[in-house]
Amino acid sequence: MGIEFLTRTRTTIRKHIDRKRVELATPDLFTQQPTDQPRCAMISLKKGAVVKEGDRLIIELSKASITVSSDNNVVGVYEKPSPEVLTNLSNSGGTAGGVVRRVMKLSGKAEVSLC
Numbered sequence: 001m002g003i004e005f006l007t008r009t010r011t012t013i014r015k016h017i018d019r020k021r022v023e024l025a026t027p028d029l030f031t032q033q034p035t036d037q038p039r040c041a042m043i044s045l046k047k048g049a050v051v052k053e054g055d056r057l058i059i060e061l062s063k064a065s066i067t068v069s070s071d072n073n074v075v076g077v078y079e080k081p082s083p084e085v086l087t088n089l090s091n092s093g094g095t096a097g098g099v100v101r102r103v104m105k106l107s108g109k110a111e112v113s114l115c
Helices: 003-009 019-025 083-091
Strands: 040-045 056-061 066-070 073-078 095-104 109-114
Touching: 040 095, 056 083, 056 109, 066 083, 083 095
Parallel strands: none
Antiparallel strands: 040 073, 040 109, 056 066, 056 095, 066 073, 095 109
16 A cells, blocks of 8 residues: 555545536526615614614604604604605604614614614
């Protein structure tokens, strides 16, 4: 059992590309990317307010600003809303629902999608 015998009998390494995996990853005519995303707003959280991703919030239009509350507790304020958001909120009776998408703990802000 010399080294020559071992080099002749060992299996060789064969590299290949998985063609089906490449075919799945390659975009084509029927690949569709979702284009409709809900409008999101950055709200400033109040100190001590605890929200998690997926929490449902109530967005209310007041005279001065837009407040965001969870149950009966105000958790944040939507600062500088666009005129489109203001008109949509006023047309819907002054309230709307929202879902927390992301929470930025360092900045004290949360991204909320408007329903």
